Amino acid sequence: MILASWNVNSLKVRLPHVLDWLAAQQPDVLCLQELKLEDKSFPLAEIEAAGYRAAFSGQKTYNGVAILSRSPPLDVERGIAGFEDAQQRVISASIPDPSEPASPLRIVCAYFPNGQSVDSDKYQYKLRWLSALTIWLRGELERYPRLVLLGDYNIAPEDRDVHDPAAWKDQVLCSEPERAAFRDLIGLGLHDAFRRFEQAEKSYSWWDYRMMGFRRNMGLRIDHILLSTVLVGRCTASSIDKAPRKLERPSDHAPVVAVLDERAG
DNA sequence: ATGACGGAAGTTTTCCGA
Numbered sequence: 001m002i003l004a005s006w007n008v009n010s011l012k013v014r015l016p017h018v019l020d021w022l023a024a025q026q027p028d029v030l031c032l033q034e035l036k037l038e039d040k041s042f043p044l045a046e047i048e049a050a051g052y053r054a055a056f057s058g059q060k061t062y063n064g065v066a067i068l069s070r071s072p073p074l075d076v077e078r079g080i081a082g083f084e085d086a087q088q089r090v091i092s093a094s095i096p097d098p099s100e101p102a103s104p105l106r107i108v109c110a111y112f113p114n115g116q117s118v119d120s121d122k123y124q125y126k127l128r129w130l131s132a133l134t135i136w137l138r139g140e141l142e143r144y145p146r147l148v149l150l151g152d153y154n155i156a157p158e159d160r161d162v163h164d165p166a167a168w169k170d171q172v173l174c175s176e177p178e179r180a181a182f183r184d185l186i187g188l189g190l191h192d193a194f195r196r197f198e199q200a201e202k203s204y205s206w207w208d209y210r211m212m213g214f215r216r217n218m219g220l221r222i223d224h225i226l227l228s229t230v231l232v233g234r235c236t237a238s239s240i241d242k243a244p245r246k247l248e249r250p251s252d253h254a255p256v257v258a259v260l261d262e263r264a265g
Numbered sequence: 266a267t268g269a270c271g272g273a274a275g276t277t278t279t280c281c282g283a
Contacts, residue, residue: 009282010271010272012272012273036272060274061272061274062273114281114282114283115283116283122281152283154282154283206283208269208283209283210268210269211268211269213270222283252270252282253283
């Protein structure tokens with residue numbers, strides 16, 4: 001099974017990229033963030049014509065998340081239970097797992113707050129949001145042990161995930177409280193798929209549009225796929241696909257991918 | 266020190282992202 005996540009920075013603009021990528025990569029699940037459109041504008045017909053079903057939670061201008069999958073997303077839930085939030089940042093759904101017909105995968109697609117800067121109100125909201133997410137996920141992992149958390153975390157977990165750690169030290173996306181929150185997620189029994197495998201140095205999933213950030217590889221690894229303990233042993237590969245970042249009018253993020261062996265284990 | 270680039274709203278300039 002191929003599971004993937006991609007912050008598309010406007011699904012309206014990036015729909016051709018998404019359709020091309022689905023056709024080329026044939027993922028079983030693709031989580032999208034930053035749709036930047038209302039549900040009434042979601043391009044459901046085009047996505048279904050490509051052979052995918054979708055669950056989505058959007059809003060005007062900002063945020064918005066979706067789960068695309070070959071089989072219909074089941075038991076769809078929106079948001080973080082117990083955390084009131086007008087911003088559409090989380091959607092969850094169950095997807096059949098060929099290895100365990102009685103026990104589907106629980107897919108959680110999340111667009112973590114950016115935080116803007118460590119001295120802003122948005123940063124405080126980010127920390128509150130992270131705390132609520134972690135508390136909620138502890139319960140979700142009990143309900144759904146076969147859980148995958150995919151999305152734009154807006155956190156670079158370690159210095160090796162940052163092109164210039166000195167410049168980013170203590171800045172938003174890299175600050176110690178954010179990294180501690182990421183470690184708290186790991187502490188729930190989640191595992192970073194990408195770091196299960198040997199990777200090239202300076203592997204990133206986002207590059208600034210400005211100053212030729214991509215060509216100079218001035219990036220951050222902030223998009224992640226975390227697998228619960230019962231799933232991680234089946235993960236056979238994880239990668240970042242930089243190809244869509246090279247197209248005309250790209251998103252500033254690249255898709256991240258994890259492959260799960262379909263045998264039980 | 267600031268802005269760069271890109272998207273959206275919506276009218277010309279602002280907010281936001283990371």
